[in-house]
Amino acid sequence: MPRIAGAAGAVGLVLALLASAPAAGAAAAGPPAEAALSLTDPRIVAHFDFKAGETPENIALEPDGSADLTFAFARQVVRVDRHGGRWVLATLPAVTDPKTPLVGAAVVSGIVRTHDGTLYVAFNTGTALTGVYRITPDGEVGKFADLPPNGFANGLALDEHRGLLYGADSVLGTVWRISLDDEHPVATTWAAGAALEPATFIGANGIKVRHHAVWVSNYDRGTLLRIPVEEDGAAGVIRTHATGLTGIDDFAFAGHGKTVLAALNDTDSELALVRPDGTHTVVLTGKDGLSGPTSVAVRHHRVYVPSAAFLTGIDPNLLVADVERNTGEQHGEPGKHEART
Numbered sequence: 001m002p003r004i005a006g007a008a009g010a011v012g013l014v015l016a017l018l019a020s021a022p023a024a025g026a027a028a029a030g031p032p033a034e035a036a037l038s039l040t041d042p043r044i045v046a047h048f049d050f051k052a053g054e055t056p057e058n059i060a061l062e063p064d065g066s067a068d069l070t071f072a073f074a075r076q077v078v079r080v081d082r083h084g085g086r087w088v089l090a091t092l093p094a095v096t097d098p099k100t101p102l103v104g105a106a107v108v109s110g111i112v113r114t115h116d117g118t119l120y121v122a123f124n125t126g127t128a129l130t131g132v133y134r135i136t137p138d139g140e141v142g143k144f145a146d147l148p149p150n151g152f153a154n155g156l157a158l159d160e161h162r163g164l165l166y167g168a169d170s171v172l173g174t175v176w177r178i179s180l181d182d183e184h185p186v187a188t189t190w191a192a193g194a195a196l197e198p199a200t201f202i203g204a205n206g207i208k209v210r211h212h213a214v215w216v217s218n219y220d221r222g223t224l225l226r227i228p229v230e231e232d233g234a235a236g237v238i239r240t241h242a243t244g245l246t247g248i249d250d251f252a253f254a255g256h257g258k259t260v261l262a263a264l265n266d267t268d269s270e271l272a273l274v275r276p277d278g279t280h281t282v283v284l285t286g287k288d289g290l291s292g293p294t295s296v297a298v299r300h301h302r303v304y305v306p307s308a309a310f311l312t313g314i315d316p317n318l319l320v321a322d323v324e325r326n327t328g329e330q331h332g333e334p335g336k337h338e339a340r341t
Contacts, residue, residue: 070110
């Protein structure tokens with residue numbers, strides 16, 4: 001979690017939701033064909049008001065290409081269409097005296113969408129209001145499951161096939177698991193350990209489910225982790241997939257394999273392409289419009305990157321770019337932004 005610049009409820013610290021941005025059009029080099037892609041035509045489709053708490057922390061996509069965003073400090077979930085039009089879907093409850101770890105203010109963070117249009121969001125308050133909230137397609141908002149008030153649920157991930165929801169806790173260094181099918185759902189510890197814990201500030205941050213595994217980023221440690229899901233549903237041994245991802249917030253898979261686009265929410269404001277072998281290249285930067293990127297979403301041939309501007313307070317926005325894939329393998333020397341891990 002970064003420090004907040006200026007306003008946003010006089011909060012001294014910001015969320016650990018950061019993403020890296022590489023140079024526009026920079027091709028991702030590397031042997032794996034699935035990593036041979038480039039981003040073109042980056043453009044900002046919507047600008048937001050930092051002073052009003054319109055800091056887009058996380059993203060879920062609608063079938064029509066609209067983006068559902070959590071505005072962290074406005075406590076809102078907002079839909080932005082492909083032309084930049086927007087409207088508020090829900091506002092989370094007001095909290096009289098929030099005691100949220102890390103930030104002090106009530107914060108809405110991760111978001112996922114099920115196939116029927118139901119949204120689940122993480123809400124952190126440091127009080128009994130802390131938990132995962134459900135927003136139905138007709139706009140009803142209610143708490144779905146409690147979470148520990150002394151933690152900070154950051155990213156959420158959905159395994160709809162198994163009917164499970166996972167949450168990354170940045171303070172407690174824990175991956176929570178919640179059944180979507182239980183009448184009275186309870187968050188249980190699915191994975192924990194030093195690899196998920198913060199080193200100084202923020203630990204487990206972004207989270208996704210892919211290929212019988214749960215993937216988690218650790219902001220403080222700059223790592224991308226892979227946790228296998230065993231046959232009985234238990235967590236396997238936590239493995240480090242990539243390192244050197246300074247300021248990694250949330251991330252998304254760019255295709256059907258292990259290629260990842262990761263938001264690096266650090267002073268450089270970058271989006272990184274992480275290859276299946278763990279090496280990475282910067283593909284978008286602040287020059288393309290990024291301003292403290294916090295998350296990433298990919299749909300077909302388009303990538304969406306929300307920027308919350310937590311570090312600068314300047315121009316929180318939603319940027320989109322087109323994805324071009326090369327079916328052949330690409331070889332060559334590592335670019336200047338590339339890091340071997």
